[in-house]
Amino acid sequence: MSEETGKRRLGRGLAALIGEIDRPAEQQAPKARADGVVPIEMVVANPRNPRRTFGENDLTDLAQSIREHGVVQPVIVRPGRMDGTYEIIAGERRWRAAQRAGITQLPVLIREVDDRVALELAIVENVQRADLNPVEEAMGYQQLIDEHSYTQADLGQVIGKSRSHVANTLRLLKLPTIIQDMLTSGTLSAGHARTLVTAADPSGLAKRIVEEGLSVRQAEALAQAPKTETPAQTRANDNAKDADTLALEKLLSDQTGLRVTILHKEKGGEIKIAYRSLDQLDELCRRLQA
Structure with a gap:
């Protein structure tokens, strides 16, 4: 079976591997049957778990629930190193809360999976339950x-999200650390943050969004405003170009539906494509991949 085929099949079978985990009580399916119980000290965290933050209040509440009802859903693990430990694939929050609750034996589902599948499972579980910031x-x-040569389309299929969702989420990593910290703390929403990716001063605009309580649409309008070129600048740039360059710019603009600018340099040059919204950028990416 090819790696690509494996990714597609895994995308359809993740629910079966994970089981119905940590749903709200009113929606909870019958509890998954554990493969067994292991001493809690033999279960270790996965250093590659995408989830990095665990709310103190959430852990306290879950620990109290575990004291009263036990661990309702098993933790998904895989055999660890030669020391007999088990590495968590999904369920680190339950494991942490169980430790607080003084639980000595932990119910587990054991899965023999490689690093790639373990990471997929961890991401899918957390994304489906909205546990990741x-x-x-x-x-x-x-x-x-x-680490595993995924394309954005592969990711969308495996995690059950659209390619545009994956692309928009990945763009957040281009933002300054100060804005990423605001996202992590919940001070700034993902919708607001996406408007900052193309802003001239993303940090300044982020501060203004928070202070003035701007909507996503207002933030998007402010992010786009500084990037518009005045008519005088456009005419000056066009007058300095030869007819062939202008014709090529028009051809590319007609094909993409966006303004294309060609800049010649002493060696080589560059092509600039201006877009006014993330939707336009997504459409351009779709055309380039077709």
Whole structure:
């Protein structure tokens, strides 16, 4: 079976591998049957888990629930190193809360999977339950791209999201660290942050969004405004170009539906494509991949 075929099949079979995990109580399916129980000290965290933050209040509440009802859903693990430990694939929050609750034996589902599948399972479980903040989600996607040669289309299929969702999420990693910190803390929403990717001063605009309580649409309008070229600048640039260059610019603009600018340099040159929204950028990417 090819790696590509394996990715497609895994995308359809992830629910079966994960089981119905950590749903709200009112929606909860019958609890998954554990493969067994292991001493909790023999279960270790996965250092590659995309989830990095665990809310203190959430852990306290879950620990209290575990004291009263036990661990309702098993933790998914895989055999670890030669020391007999098990590495968590999905369920680190339950494991942490169980430790707080003083649980000594942990119910587990044991899966023999490689690093790639383990990372997929961890990402899918967290994304489906909205446990990852936008930066953690983006970093998880980037891990699969860097370490396992995924395309954005592969990711969308495996995690059950659209390619545009994957692309928009990955763009958040281009933002300054200060804005990523605001996303992690919840000070800034992912929708607001996506408007900052093309802003001239993303940090300044992020501060203004928070202080003034701007909507996503207002933020998008402010992000686009500084990038417009005045008519005088456009005419000056066009007058300096030869007819062949202008004709080629028009051809490319007609093909993409966006303004294309060709700049010649002493050696080589560059092509600039201006877009006014992320939807236009997504459409351009779709055309280039067709």
